[in-house]
Amino acid sequence: MVGKVLGFAAQVAPWAVVSGLAYAAAFIKPSVEPLPLPQPLSESRDTFYDVSATGSDRFWFAGNNGVVLEGGTDPSTWARHSMPHNINLQGIATSDDGLVLAVGNGGxxxxxxxxxxxxxxxxxxxxxxxxxxxxxxxxxxFFAIGEMGAVFRSNAEAEDWVNLSIDGDVGLNDITRDNDGVLWITAEFGTVYQSDDNGESWSGEELGYESLRSVAFFDGTGVIVGNGGVIFRSTDGGDSWTSVSSPTSEHLYDVIHDGSRWLAGGNGGVLLESVDGDEWRLLTPENGTTGYVARLLTAGDRVVVAGQEIGQLDGGRWDAWPATRGEEK
Structure with a gap:
């Protein structure tokens, strides 16, 4: 009797195993606990359009896909921030109290x-x-500017926005305030706007046909740069502008004064410098970047650069900042 039972069990066992495997395949879903992957600080698809600072060694870079990089010369302090809306960020600024404000597509x-x-x-x-x-x-x-003549002004907390937009289909590129309190905006179609009532009204002047990208003032002198390498200079506080010779035909995206010289940057990693804003020469720093230069920021005796790459100009040398792994925030 026992032999018969064992023989029957031997016949049934293979079918039981096959049936069990079929059941497992159909109804039991395996689960895998993925290991968390560290977020790289920067990725190959990242590009950056603006930079601002809090303190002497804390910089904020605004980039595409809602990314803000925060850090300085110490690689261990870097962090990557992802905005709640995945849009390209075009500009970033910081208040005297350290509030950070980024702006971008879609308003x-x-x-x-x-x-x-x-x-x-x-x-x-x-x-x-x-x-x-x-x-x-x-x-x-804060002042935020953009396409279709958009101009908005806020209080110090980046709240309570007031619409001060300029009429017309014109893209606005850069805004600054001179020592006399006059606001200046560079725009498409070779136009520069100014306002002496804190943006309540605007008047425009055409300096040519190339889009004007950036404007800066220092010690009574103003400089404007734009597409095609155009450069304009004013020595009377912006009452009149004169075209000056440029050593490049590349688009120029930004101009600053670092306390001792004028600097301009643009497409193809082009960098220009001038003592007086009138005579310009190409700057070729050691190990210089070949990507576009979107924004320049004075930081002590250095100049921080945002663009296809990020880094700093320190004397005659270009230092790319590290693409290390950072903290996602």
Whole structure:
């Protein structure tokens, strides 16, 4: 009897095993616990359009896909921030109290106070062309500018926005305030705008046909740069502008004065320098970047660069900042 039972079990066992495997394949779903992958600080697809600073060694870079990089010369301090809306960020600015404000496509703004969370606000921009191109801290509040003549002014907390837009289908690229308190905006179609009533009204002047990208003032002298390598200079506080010779035909995206010289940067990694804003020469730093230069920022005796690469000009040398692994915030 026992032999018969064992024989029957031997016959049934293979079918039981096959049936069990079939059941497992159909109804039991394997689960895998993936190991968390460290987020690289920067990725090959990252590009950056603006830079600002809090303190002497804390920099903020605004980039595509809602990315803000935060860091300085110490690689261990870098962090990567991802905004709650995945849009390209075009501009970033910091207040005297350390509030950080980034702006970008679709009229989105993102503010961060201290070590808090990023808070988003969407400004009422055009449905056709609603890109905010630049933001600046101008002493007591933020100004954000962009396509379709968009101009917005806020208080020091980056709240309570006021619409001060310029009529017309024109893209606005850069905004600054001179020593006399006059606001200046560079724009498409060779136009520069100014306002002596804090943006309540604007008057424009055409300096040519190339788009004007950036404007800066220092000690009574003003410099404007733009597409095609154009450079304009004023020695009377912007009452009149004169075209000056440029050593490049590359588009120039930014101009600053670092306390001792004028610097301009643009497409193809081109860098120019001038003592007086009138005579310019090409600057070729050691190990220089070949990607576009979007923004320049004075930081003590260095100049921080945002663009296809990020880094600094220190004397006659270019130092690319490290693409190390950082902390996602």
């Amino acid at each position: 989105w703004t993102f503010r961060r106070e201290g070590g808090g969370q990023w808070e988003s606000t969407q400004l009422p921009v055009s449905d056709i062309a609603g890109k905010l191109i630049e933001v600046a801290w101008l002493g007591d509040g």
